[in-house]
Amino acid sequence: DAGVIQSPRHEVTEMGQEVTLRCKPISGHNSLFWYRQTMMRGLELLIYFNNNVPIDDSGMPEDRFSAKMPNASFSTLKIQPSEPRDSAVYFCASRPTGGGWETQYFGPGTRLLVL
């Protein structure tokens, strides 16, 4: 089991540029989460998908952020245009179907720096 896969692992960009983060959940998991981690705010849930459908996007900070899940094995989080305050570590997590369904498995994260 390869676990949750995220790319890129590190991203440095300039303010105003578009940033796209990618996630491949664990095969068979039907729920996917995007989180943001900062020193000031800790781990925050940005958006939750179930069966590829966005269920809760109340954590998305503003319209500059968007997320998609075109199929069960791929999701993207896009920031356009990026700002320095978006600098953070972004995690993708997935959750299995069936027993232990509450357990969320996190990917290694994408460390984003917006200059």
Next chain:
Amino acid sequence: GENVEQHPSTLSVQEGDSAVIKCTYSDSASNYFPWYKQELGKGPQLIIDIRSNVGEKKDQRIAVTLNKTAKHFSLHITETQPEDSAVYFCAASDGTNDYKLSFGAGTTVTVRA
């Protein structure tokens, strides 16, 4: 919404000693309480979890206790080893939206050799 408080923020222990981290939560309907370990440069990894119908759970050197009446739960690590050094996060599920976890601020544990 759920509010989770975690203490202490840092903890330094001698190798072989025990470490205890405590969390409180606000939503009495919460029913799932996972603990995650995050090593430098990595994502949080689940180490143990407990559900509200259980008061205590143990897995080798790690144990978690839950007091639903007082709305607090704790992580106990016995016989600490240098590889236990990491940031530990507690979390509690939202009573209304079970997919939503609220995380504590984290405890940085350092095990001194």
